[in-house]
Amino acid sequence: MAIVKLQNVTYKYPLTDTPALQNINLQMNEGEFVGVVGPNGAGKSTLCYTLAGFVPHFFKGEITGTVEVAGQESSNSNLHEWVLNVGLAFQNPFNQISGAKYTVLEEIAFGLENIGIPRDEMKLRVQDAMKLTGIHDLADRSPYSLSGGQQQRVALTSILVMQPKVLVLDEPTSQMDPIGTREVFGVIRTMAEKGMTVVLVEHKVEWIANFADRVVALHEGRVILDGKPREVLTSDALTDKGFGISRYTSVARKAKEMGLWKTKNLPVTLDEAVEGFKK
């Protein structure tokens, strides 16, 4: 069942002429894991802000069309109600950390305090969320003393703890090593399997191919492709537009020109590439 519905959404930031989003139509189902790809400036972060209600409630500007989550319309809601629908982890965790709290534990409880969750329940939810993302041993540290990768885990945890219906993540692992990335993608996948809808902006396309159910490609504020990860990520429509392409895809494309790749479909993941090149 569609929980997110964007209809004809066009949006301009204040004092700008070109829309950052143009006529976006998207529906997402409960528990669906949707990857969003595109070059810088394509509108990925703006789409995240729109889902999270920051557009237009915080950024102002002109919006037309409708953004609906779980039957509620964003323009008719307040941001403080909307956080229960959609949680957003920012691209730069530094911009998300409140600055009002001395420890990671308090930082993660901050959102729950603001929506008036009773103390006992709050403690439990914070502990559970910290275990899930593997940061329980950072509980007493200052959020500002952490590495970039650790800050990203804190930012993710402080959103997960709110248990939003839709989880929006803007490059949540950009400062993590591969093991950290794998763990975090695992956690996100689990949340989707439990019914949370996940929208994830990511440049690392092999990760999307391995974890997402569906991929939306944005270019110059428009959706240019929307479909199964492998179909979207190997499409010729992405060529020369600044999209990140998996090395497996690009090497297979070259091999195909040389007559060395004989399978019809191009690969995105290592396993697909191994299978194709073995033939």
Next chain:
Amino acid sequence: MRIEIDDIQFSYPAGVQALRGISLTIESGEQVAIVGQNGAGKTTLVRHFNGLLQPASGEVRIGDWSTREHSVAKLASRVGYVFQNPDEQLFSRDVKTEVAFGPQNLGYPSEQAEALVNEALGMTELSDKTETNPYDLSPTWRKMVAIASVVAMDTPIVIFDEPTTGQDAANIARIANVIKILRERGKTVITITHDIDFCAENFERVIAMSQGKVLLDGKANDVLGQEDVLAATFVDPPQLTRLGKRLGLRQVVKNEDEFLAVYQTGADSCSC
């Protein structure tokens, strides 16, 4: 200009021992990538190169200068440092002023400073954005401003800390191009990166760090092919290296050209 690091140790005030005895020599004009898991000590190590950090024991020499005997401001004439987060280093009201700040401070004659600034702006494709406030630019272009402001100082050694984080394919190509130009000019380039494919495509020497020590140090193909050792510091080999290995290619490959060349000879010999 040679960098010599002689058995350095370093601990943060909280007691974390970040470097546990590191010795290295980086020759003039080398292109070196430093890889390793979060917390391996990569950033701590390179912050010793320009004196931002001083070792508890051991010594760092940049050319004939010991970093103990020269200030950070003085070392800035030899070592340029591009921070991971551009917002930690940008403060001017327009791009040109920002980029001109470094060379002006190093005391270049004004004509030479002007030439260095224009060249750096050209190299980073910022020539049409000189009047813009850096904070009106996207994070991608702010990164290029941070790079330009360091390149304009024309130091013999340039350090990049995680240059590709959060960048799209087009900007990663721009950054690779800057590194290529610096290499052609004989600069030493040292880059910390988690982007192992970027590392494989742009660097000749790779140092893998783990828990404050050097785990591996050598030619890119030799280091990146050691999957088992790299696993200890949570580094996955480059995609095409992994693909080559899974396919049983006879030698370690790290980029598309190497892969296709080795794969093709294998395929040819099979078909005969």
